[in-house]
Amino acid sequence: MKKGRFCILYHKFFLLAVISCGSKNYISEIPYHYSSDDFFKSVQAEKQNQASQYSIVDDNPNELNDDILKIREKYSIILEVMPREIHNYKLYSYFDEWIGTPYRKQILEKQVGVEMSYFVQALFSDVYGETFPKTPDGIFRAKSIQLFTGRSFLKEGDVLFFRYDKLHPISDVGVYLHNDRILACTSKGLNIYNFNDEYFQLRYVAAGRLKYKSK
Numbered sequence: 001m002k003k004g005r006f007c008i009l010y011h012k013f014f015l016l017a018v019i020s021c022g023s024k025n026y027i028s029e030i031p032y033h034y035s036s037d038d039f040f041k042s043v044q045a046e047k048q049n050q051a052s053q054y055s056i057v058d059d060n061p062n063e064l065n066d067d068i069l070k071i072r073e074k075y076s077i078i079l080e081v082m083p084r085e086i087h088n089y090k091l092y093s094y095f096d097e098w099i100g101t102p103y104r105k106q107i108l109e110k111q112v113g114v115e116m117s118y119f120v121q122a123l124f125s126d127v128y129g130e131t132f133p134k135t136p137d138g139i140f141r142a143k144s145i146q147l148f149t150g151r152s153f154l155k156e157g158d159v160l161f162f163r164y165d166k167l168h169p170i171s172d173v174g175v176y177l178h179n180d181r182i183l184a185c186t187s188k189g190l191n192i193y194n195f196n197d198e199y200f201q202l203r204y205v206a207a208g209r210l211k212y213k214s215k
Contacts, residue, residue, distance in 0.1 A: 064089075067093070068089045068093070071086075071089055071092045071093050071096060072086045072089065072092075074096075075092050075096075075177075078181070078192060079177055079178045079179050079181045079192075080179055081178045081179050085178060086178075087156060088127070088156060088157060090126075090127050091123070091127050091156070091157060094123055094126055094127055095119075095123065095175075095183055095190075097110060098110055098111075098114065098119065098190050099190060099191055099192070100189055100190065100191065101113065101114045101185075101189055101190045102114075102189045102190075103115070103116075103185050103186065103187060103188075103189055103190070106118070108122060114185060114190050115185070116136075116172055116173050116174065116184060116185040116190070117134055117135055117136045117138075117139060117172070117173050118134050119185065119190065120132065120139060120159060120173050120175065121133070121134050121139070123175070124210075127157075128157075128210060130144055130210060136161065136162075136168075136170045136171055136172050136173045137168070137169070137170040139159060139161075139170075139173055139208070140161050140170045140206075140208065142208075144210055144211055144212075145159065145208035145209070145210065145211070146208060146209050146210075146211045147206050147207070147208050148206065148207055148208075148209070149205075149206050149207070151195075151207075153207075154176045154207055155176065155209065156176065156177060156178060157175065157176070157209075157210075158175070158176040158207045158208065158209050159173055159174070159175060159176075159207065159208045159209070160173060160174040160175065160176055160182060160184075160195075160200075160204065160207050161173055161204075161205045161206050161207065161208065162174065162200065162203040162204060162205060163203055163205045164203060169205070170205060171203075172184075172185075172203075174200075176195070176207065177192065180194060180195040180196050181193070181194060181195065182194075182195045182200070184200070186199070
C-alpha cells in the first residue's frame with residue numbers, strides 16, 4: 001500500500017516538474033509588445049499596489065496642475081526616467097494626443113494620418129515658436145538648427161535626421177526624448193521607439209538643436 005502511494009506521489013511530482021519546465025520555455029518564447037498606454041497602465045497599477053509601503057512625500061514643489069502631473073508621471077514611466085527629468089511639459093502634452101496616428105504621406109490630421117516632417121514643423125511652431133519647412137531636407141537646412149552627430153550630446157527635443165535611400169540623403173525626421181527613446185513615425189504609426197533598434201541605427205545621419213536652446 002505504501003509502495004503504491006509512493007509511486008503515485010512520484011508520478012505527480014514528475015508531471016509537475018515537466019509542466020513547470022515546459023511553462024518556462026513557453027513563457028520565454030512569447031513576444032511581448034506593449035503600446036505606450038498599456039505599458040504605462042501596467043506599471044501604474046503596480047505602483048498603486050505598493051504605495052502603502054512608502055512614506056508620503058511632496059513631489060510637487062512647483063504646484064503643477066493635475067494634467068501636467070499626469071503627463072509627467074506617464075512619460076517618466078514610459079521613458080524609464082525620474083519624473084524630474086521630464087522638463088518640457090508642453091512638448092509631451094502636444095504629442096501625447098498624436099500617439100498611435102497612422103503614417104500617411106503629406107497629411108497632418110490627428111488620429112487620421114501624419115507625415116513626420118509635417119508633424120515636426122507643427123510641433124516646433126506650437127512648442128518652441130520656431131517655423132520650419134515641411135520637408136526633412138528643409139528642416140535639416142534650417143538656419144536656426146545647429147547640427148551635430150554625437151549621440152552622447154542628445155537632449156530632450158533634439159531633431160533626428162534619417163536617410164532611407166540615395167536619392168534622398170535626408171529622408172525623414174524624429175524627435176529625441178530621453179533614455180534612447182525617440183518620437184518617430186514608421187509603418188506602425190507615430191509612437192515612441194527605441195533609438196537603439198537596428199532600423200534607426202542604420203539610417204541615422206545627424207541630429208539638430210535649436211541654436212537658442214544650446215546654452
